[in-house]
Amino acid sequence: MRSAETVAALKERLADGAIHTVSSDHSCYDLSQKRERTDDVRFMPHGLPGVETRMPVTFTAMAPNSTVEDFVEVFSAGPARINAVPGKGTIAAGFDADLVIFDPAEEREVDGGALHMGTDFSPFEGKTLNGWPAVVVSAGRVVVDDGGFHDPGPVGRFVARNGFAAHHDALSVRKSPSVPATVSA
Numbered sequence: 001m002r003s004a005e006t007v008a009a010l011k012e013r014l015a016d017g018a019i020h021t022v023s024s025d026h027s028c029y030d031l032s033q034k035r036e037r038t039d040d041v042r043f044m045p046h047g048l049p050g051v052e053t054r055m056p057v058t059f060t061a062m063a064p065n066s067t068v069e070d071f072v073e074v075f076s077a078g079p080a081r082i083n084a085v086p087g088k089g090t091i092a093a094g095f096d097a098d099l100v101i102f103d104p105a106e107e108r109e110v111d112g113g114a115l116h117m118g119t120d121f122s123p124f125e126g127k128t129l130n131g132w133p134a135v136v137v138s139a140g141r142v143v144v145d146d147g148g149f150h151d152p153g154p155v156g157r158f159v160a161r162n163g164f165a166a167h168h169d170a171l172s173v174r175k176s177p178s179v180p181a182t183v184s185a
Contacts (some may be wrong), residue, residue, distance in 0.1 A: 007061075014058070014074065015065035020057045021079040030120040049119040052109060055102065057124060057133030068104065071131075083159050096141035102133045105129035116149070 002010075013019045027047025037043040050057075055075065062071055065121035080089025087096045108131050112122035139155040 004030050011061050011065070014062050017070070019074065021082060022054065022074050025049040026117070028118045043088040048123045049117045049121070050116050050123070053122055053129070055100065055123050055133055056108070056129035056131045059104065059128045063104070063130060085159060087159070096135055099137040100133050101135040104131050106130060106132050108184045110130050
């Protein structure tokens with residue numbers, strides 16, 4: 001969906017630590033809903049489904065030039081630190097037991113119809129990706145394994161925060177940054 005130059009620049013920024021977090025602007029519309037309103041951009045359902053493919057897409061992009069630790073930093077530790085969320089982003093005593101166990105070598109071709117995002121397509125349809133989640137643990141309870149979802153019931157709790165972490169404390173380059181480059185939209 002982006003030019004090859006932009007994709008290459010984003011991959012480079014992921015690898016050198018200039019990108020500190022990866023998220024998804026997940027928008028769960030199926031194709032019929034997206035095609036329903038094509039006459040007026042103000043009413044078109046914007047966004048794409050991506051929450052389920054975010055992890056393997058990012059891992060596949062980072063894998064050639066990064067470590068698993070770099071990946072964890074972008075996906076967990078960094079976002080928790082940047083957003084000043086206590087008890088998240090680290091495996092340690094006193095932290096929430098929210099974990100994703102994945103096999104970095106597992107390759108799978110994306111089939112939008114087989115995903116669990118509540119939509120019938122994926123913008124990554126047909127692409128081969130690595131690093132799919134195998135087990136998901138939330139608050140110490142297994143909620144996904146062997147491809148199945150196990151609803152543990154409500155497990156969340158309100159986490160009070162005092163705003164965002166100080167910018168200079170939250171953002172640190174993991175490696176020596178590359179020379180800044182212009183990225184076209």
